[in-house]
Amino acid sequence: MLEIKNLHASINGKEILKGIDLTIKDGEVHALMGQNGAGKSTLSNVLVGNPAYEVTEGSVIFNGKDLLQMKPEERAHEGIFMSFQHPIEIPGVSMVNFMRAAVNAKRKYHNQEPLSASEFLRLMREKRKVVELDNKLANRAVNEGFSGGEKKRNEIFQMAMLEPTFAILDETDSGLDVDALRIVAEGFNKLRTPETSAMVITHYQRLLDYLKPDIVHVLLNGRIVKTGGPELATDIENKGFDWIKEEVGL
Amino acid sequence: MEENKEKNKLVREVAEKKYEYGFTTDVHTDIIEKGLNEDVVRLISSKKGEPEWLLEFRLKAYRHWLTMKVPTWAHLQIPEIDFQAISYYADPTAKKKKEGSKEIDPELMKTFDKLGIPLEERLALSGTAVDAVMDSVSVKTTFKEKLNEKGIIFCSISEAVREHGDLVREYLGSVVPYRDNFYAALNSAVFSDGSFVYIPKGVRCPMELSTYFRINAQNTGQFERTLIVADDDSYVSYLEGCTAPMRDENQLHAAIVEIVVKERAEVKYSTVQNWYPGDAEGKGGVYNFVTKRGHLRGADSKLSWTQVETGSAITWKYPSCILSGDNSQAEFYSVAVTNNYQQADTGTKMIHIGKNTRSTIISKGISAGKSQNSYRGLVKVDARADGARNYSSCDSLLLGSECGAHTFPYMDIKNDTAIVEHEATTSKISEDQLFYCNQRGISTEEAVGLIVNGYAKDVINKLPMEFAVEAQKLLSVSLEGTVG
Numbered sequence: 001m002l003e004i005k006n007l008h009a010s011i012n013g014k015e016i017l018k019g020i021d022l023t024i025k026d027g028e029v030h031a032l033m034g035q036n037g038a039g040k041s042t043l044s045n046v047l048v049g050n051p052a053y054e055v056t057e058g059s060v061i062f063n064g065k066d067l068l069q070m071k072p073e074e075r076a077h078e079g080i081f082m083s084f085q086h087p088i089e090i091p092g093v094s095m096v097n098f099m100r101a102a103v104n105a106k107r108k109y110h111n112q113e114p115l116s117a118s119e120f121l122r123l124m125r126e127k128r129k130v131v132e133l134d135n136k137l138a139n140r141a142v143n144e145g146f147s148g149g150e151k152k153r154n155e156i157f158q159m160a161m162l163e164p165t166f167a168i169l170d171e172t173d174s175g176l177d178v179d180a181l182r183i184v185a186e187g188f189n190k191l192r193t194p195e196t197s198a199m200v201i202t203h204y205q206r207l208l209d210y211l212k213p214d215i216v217h218v219l220l221n222g223r224i225v226k227t228g229g230p231e232l233a234t235d236i237e238n239k240g241f242d243w244i245k246e247e248v249g250l
Numbered sequence: 251m252e253e254n255k256e257k258n259k260l261v262r263e264v265a266e267k268k269y270e271y272g273f274t275t276d277v278h279t280d281i282i283e284k285g286l287n288e289d290v291v292r293l294i295s296s297k298k299g300e301p302e303w304l305l306e307f308r309l310k311a312y313r314h315w316l317t318m319k320v321p322t323w324a325h326l327q328i329p330e331i332d333f334q335a336i337s338y339y340a341d342p343t344a345k346k347k348k349e350g351s352k353e354i355d356p357e358l359m360k361t362f363d364k365l366g367i368p369l370e371e372r373l374a375l376s377g378t379a380v381d382a383v384m385d386s387v388s389v390k391t392t393f394k395e396k397l398n399e400k401g402i403i404f405c406s407i408s409e410a411v412r413e414h415g416d417l418v419r420e421y422l423g424s425v426v427p428y429r430d431n432f433y434a435a436l437n438s439a440v441f442s443d444g445s446f447v448y449i450p451k452g453v454r455c456p457m458e459l460s461t462y463f464r465i466n467a468q469n470t471g472q473f474e475r476t477l478i479v480a481d482d483d484s485y486v487s488y489l490e491g492c493t494a495p496m497r498d499e500n501q502l503h504a505a506i507v508e509i510v511v512k513e514r515a516e517v518k519y520s521t522v523q524n525w526y527p528g529d530a531e532g533k534g535g536v537y538n539f540v541t542k543r544g545h546l547r548g549a550d551s552k553l554s555w556t557q558v559e560t561g562s563a564i565t566w567k568y569p570s571c572i573l574s575g576d577n578s579q580a581e582f583y584s585v586a587v588t589n590n591y592q593q594a595d596t597g598t599k600m601i602h603i604g605k606n607t608r609s610t611i612i613s614k615g616i617s618a619g620k621s622q623n624s625y626r627g628l629v630k631v632d633a634r635a636d637g638a639r640n641y642s643s644c645d646s647l648l649l650g651s652e653c654g655a656h657t658f659p660y661m662d663i664k665n666d667t668a669i670v671e672h673e674a675t676t677s678k679i680s681e682d683q684l685f686y687c688n689q690r691g692i693s694t695e696e697a698v699g700l701i702v703n704g705y706a707k708d709v710i711n712k713l714p715m716e717f718a719v720e721a722q723k724l725l726s727v728s729l730e731g732t733v734g
Contacts, residue, residue, distance in 0.1 A: 048689050049688070049689075050685055050689075051681070051685065052681070052685075071688070071693075072685065072688035072689055073688045073689075073691050073692060073693050075689075076688070076689055076690060076691035077691050081689075082689055084686065084689075087686070088680075088682045088683050088685075088686040089683075090683050090686070090687070090700075090701060090704070091677075091704070091705075092701065092704030092705045092707065093700050093701055093704035094704070097700060097704070098687075098690070098692075098700065099690075101687075101692050101696060101700055102687075102690040102691045102692050105691045105692055105693065105696065106691045109691070141704070142686075158690065162690065162691065
């Protein structure tokens, strides 16, 4: 599904990613852990084509296509979704209009007719249940006046609406209380199919308890320095990163 | 060099493609000689077969105009206009008139069809009567007979002068006197056509009335005049639309709209202004210098101005309300979009005279490209206006970093009991917002459209349904290619 080779990227001229190699197969959930500034968010942003980041070397192939040649919206249409660490507020634009534009843009890309108003509203109702999103929130402007937890829930709601094949969760657990975390994580699990895969960025074991990653990577100083099974996350939760740093000589 | 030229041509093509109404109509048009003097004023009056009192009115206005200077207080860069290089009368219906035919030239019918304004009643938008004006002449007014059954008069102002002379004489110039300002004096001297509406006492106009203005002829000015009188307990909703061909030289449009609202009457006046704005490099476009004013004469009367301004190279326009009647209510809702080299200085005046009068001003400016967009508004509360209230909200949205947004609110409050509130915000569409939309699969252009329409929706929602849909599309088209 996703094949990243020797990926280098920088922001404002500063190199953050220094050669990432990562392959994620259909149906797999990969967790990406690492200290602040290691490059986790940079990797996510590069994959979704954020223009603030510059790719200087390397390649990313997504389902046989050259991802780096695609515009951000084309990547979305091809099935990539990112749950933002800091979801953006768009005053004046209702969630309904926003989602309708997004859903119909994807349908157009795949040569499908746009959904009628009633079909669309039915879809909204159905998907809202996945993350128990309040109807009132769905009628408000995008993220405007939402609490931190509501914003994260809204991200997973959008994911439910767009049905991506590859999802990136960028610190979706930060700012969530225990109940909200459970709702978001269970919501995510409900959306999983044998074909969908995900990359989950987190500092904590508790989200991974729900999501049960197949593979865990440790990112340090712009490179993946260690890869293991779910037990690696538990080790990090208990021991921190220092022992890994020592192991790799950083 | 060659490459640059090619590129400029491309830019031009793209910019021009976005203005859908830029075609010209090939029709025999009777245009009088360029220039302005008393003989020209007399010629216009005689071409229209006007009575003596109207000629006198025109001449007085003309003589007063000679004593006036071009206003320069607006935040606008207006190139000097040679008023002797303009023709003041162009009649595209002259040939048929000469032939003694009442038929409308098929070319004119085709033009209005192309503009989406069919002049055959069976094809018309349901519930809308249209007065179609090209250059200096009203081509046709639809549904006149049907409205007549209710006593409603809806016709061109030329026809009103002939058929309802007393009514026109009573109200013409009573809201905007010819001495009001430079362009009002000019208009009063040379005005050609426009619409006249009279809604009798107690009548609710059963359909939307609308006037569609089209400039076609070259080197001409359009000086339209609209007069709306709503008698006691009546109601009317009135729409105005306008387009012009794409021409390299600038065209002058200096109109007057006067509205009289009597006791308990209500008038809604909506404009979607889409005059040719000039090309991407600022060449050509219409100068839109317009005086619009309503007088709420009766107690408990209501007037609302709603305008969506996307066109014109330069806009100078302040639809205003004089709230004389006690408890009268006035509203001004405006979205003004400027792109490329467009300039707009627009806003309103709310003059509170009656007791317990209320006014609301909602202004939304959107600037892109290298344009300049100003809100200028006056709230005046007279010493007599006990309990007057005003709420003003002026927002500016900037797209890009080379455009300008300015707010000039004036207040003149002479009564202690008045409550006047003013809020203003300036915002910018951020890269983060656009990227968030992109990540969800929404292209940058569509995202700008969504955000702008969301920003303007308080105003758009005030427009009648069909106009609202048009206005939304227009906003998106006007701003295509402004970001990214």
